[in-house]
Amino acid sequence: xxxxxxxxxxxxxxxxxxxxxxxxxxxxxxxxxxxxxxxxxxxxxxxxxxxxxxxxxxxxxxxxxxxxxxxxxxxxxxxxxxxxxxxxxxxxxxxxxxxxxxxxxxxxxxxxxxxxxxxxxxxxxxxxxxxxxxxxxxxxxxxxxxxxxxxxxxxxxxxxxxxxxxxxxxxxxxxxxxxxxxxxxxxxxxxxxxxxxxxxxxxxxxxxxxxxxxxxxxxxxxxxxxxxxxxxxx
Amino acid sequence: xxxxxxxxxxxxxxxxxxxxxxxxxxxxxxxxxxxxxxxxxxxxxxxxxxxxxxxxxxxxxxxxxxxxxxxxxxxxxxxxxxxxxxxxxxxxxxxxxxxxxxxxxxxxxxxxxxxxxxxxxxxxxxxxxxxxxxxxxxxxxxxxxxxxxxxxxxxxxxxxxxxxxxxxxxxxxxxxxxxxxxxxxxxxxxxxxxxxxxxxxxxxxxxxxxxxxxxxxxxxxxxxxxxxxxxxxx
Numbered sequence: 001x002x003x004x005x006x007x008x009x010x011x012x013x014x015x016x017x018x019x020x021x022x023x024x025x026x027x028x029x030x031x032x033x034x035x036x037x038x039x040x041x042x043x044x045x046x047x048x049x050x051x052x053x054x055x056x057x058x059x060x061x062x063x064x065x066x067x068x069x070x071x072x073x074x075x076x077x078x079x080x081x082x083x084x085x086x087x088x089x090x091x092x093x094x095x096x097x098x099x100x101x102x103x104x105x106x107x108x109x110x111x112x113x114x115x116x117x118x119x120x121x122x123x124x125x126x127x128x129x130x131x132x133x134x135x136x137x138x139x140x141x142x143x144x145x146x147x148x149x150x151x152x153x154x155x156x157x158x159x160x161x162x163x164x165x166x167x168x169x170x171x172x173x174x175x176x177x178x179x180x181x182x183x184x185x186x187x188x189x190x191x192x193x194x195x196x197x198x199x200x201x202x203x204x205x206x207x208x209x210x211x212x213x214x215x216x217x218x219x220x221x222x223x224x225x226x227x228x229x230x231x232x233x234x
Numbered sequence: 235x236x237x238x239x240x241x242x243x244x245x246x247x248x249x250x251x252x253x254x255x256x257x258x259x260x261x262x263x264x265x266x267x268x269x270x271x272x273x274x275x276x277x278x279x280x281x282x283x284x285x286x287x288x289x290x291x292x293x294x295x296x297x298x299x300x301x302x303x304x305x306x307x308x309x310x311x312x313x314x315x316x317x318x319x320x321x322x323x324x325x326x327x328x329x330x331x332x333x334x335x336x337x338x339x340x341x342x343x344x345x346x347x348x349x350x351x352x353x354x355x356x357x358x359x360x361x362x363x364x365x366x367x368x369x370x371x372x373x374x375x376x377x378x379x380x381x382x383x384x385x386x387x388x389x390x391x392x393x394x395x396x397x398x399x400x401x402x403x404x405x406x407x408x409x410x411x412x413x414x415x416x417x418x419x420x421x422x423x424x425x426x427x428x429x430x431x432x433x434x435x436x437x438x439x440x441x442x443x444x445x446x447x448x449x450x451x452x453x454x455x456x457x458x459x460x461x462x463x464x465x466x467x468x
Contacts, residue, residue: 071313071314072313073309073310073311073313073314074308074309074310075307075308075309075310075349076307076308076309077307077352079305079306079307080305080307080349080352080353080356081356105352106351106352106355106356106393106394107348107351107352107355107389107392107393109392110348110351110388110389110392111345111348111349111352114341114344114345114348115309115314115345117340117341117344118311118314118339118340118341118345119314121340121341122314122315122340140394141391141392141393141394141395141396142391142392144391146391147388147391147392150384150387150388150391150392151388151392153384153388154344154381154384154385154387154388155341155344157375157376157378157380157381157384158341158343158344158375158376158381158385159340159341159375160340160374160375161375162375
């Protein structure tokens with residue numbers, strides 16, 4: 001379940017991991033750490049997300065994994081609009097609405113990789129890691145490998161000096177259930193990850209993101225270590 | 235001198251112009267206005283540039299041209315570092331240093347187009363305009379057409395829904411001198427554009443950007459309508 005791009009990660013090269021503070025990117029970070037003892041840098045993006053609490057967890061996870069550097073880059077997307085994740089006037093759809101597509105922030109992953117690539121260039125890093133998973137690919141076209149292959153070429157052409165950038169997506173074939181299995185194996189501290197789109201701690205337990213997370217733990221007969229509002233009713 | 239991508243701009247389609255407030259993007263905006271009476275939207279990026287005064291001019295230019303919307307999007311690149319344009323502790327090289335490359339902000343144009351593409355998606359626009367010119371291509375690899383061709387494919391793959399985005403670069407074959415000639419023809423109000431990398435008004439007249447601007451006007455035996463410090467000594 002390792003994608004072709006990840007095969008090309010030469011253990012020993014410094015890595016940069018895009019870390020949201022959610023389960024997938026935390027698992028990706030622990031995956032990188034398990035595969036290499038080279039320096040690992042992390043980048044988190046504060047894009048005005050409703051669930052900005054995830055940024056605190058990203059910082060804690062970076063410290064815990066022994067990251068060489070952790071950067072938080074701020075982008076104000078409020079003037080762009082269009083997504084309930086960045087616009088407090090729009091409602092986050094519940095899981096039952098089957099409208100995850102309404103939470104799309106246009107070109108979010110392109111933006112994240114672009115900002116990470118800027119850091120990579122300054123730090124002389126050529127291996128970027130991002131953690132799209134299989135379950136995201138229906139709603140989010142920028143979670144597909146063909147998108148990252150194209151972006152990888154674009155980065156090579158747009159870099160200040162001729163250089164190859166490799167975008168690794170080690171979890172791209174994983175379902176959420178696979179992510180949890182792999183993460184438990186790697187010892188990811190899931191109590192320090194955040195998922196709820198509503199940004200609540202305890203988590204709401206009903207938004208699309210919470211529902212997926214709960215189902216992934218339930219599939220392993222495991223209790224999710226984070227707290228939920230009204231857990232007894234979930 | 236119209237690039238192949240611009241040939242594909244169907245007059246009548248709404249356009250989005252990346253507008254820095256400098257001479258090139260102002261000329262591009264007037265070029266679009268001259269070619270089409272369709273709605274024109276503008277996007278400016280506040281990336282902590284030393285010469286942020288250009289953003290005020292971008293707003294004025296947008297009003298003057300009758301833009302349907304003007305957005306200013308803020309990105310804080312201070313934690314990325316590496317360029318004197320965003321780091322007040324680094325010095326802007328003088329023109330004579332022949333080190334324009336030191337002013338590179340990594341993946342700046344990729345970042346700008348990505349943010350503009352987010353706006354384009356929200357506004358249902360498919361034609362993006364950016365104004366790299368021929369003189370920039372030696373120092374800035376992300377001013378080359380092959381970079382924009384690749385990025386255009388990446389945008390198509392990463393868009394929320396399957397859609398073609400066209401990135402137009404109408405000035406890509408123009409020298410700075412050509413830009414001024416075309417702009418004077420189109421009636422661009424160059425007194426409302428900003429160029430000085432030091433961010434000074436009156437402009438410093440000695441930084442690389444000022445030097446190029448002065449030379450472009452001089453080549454047409456024209457006086458640059460903006461003020462310079464110590465003009466008599468330039």
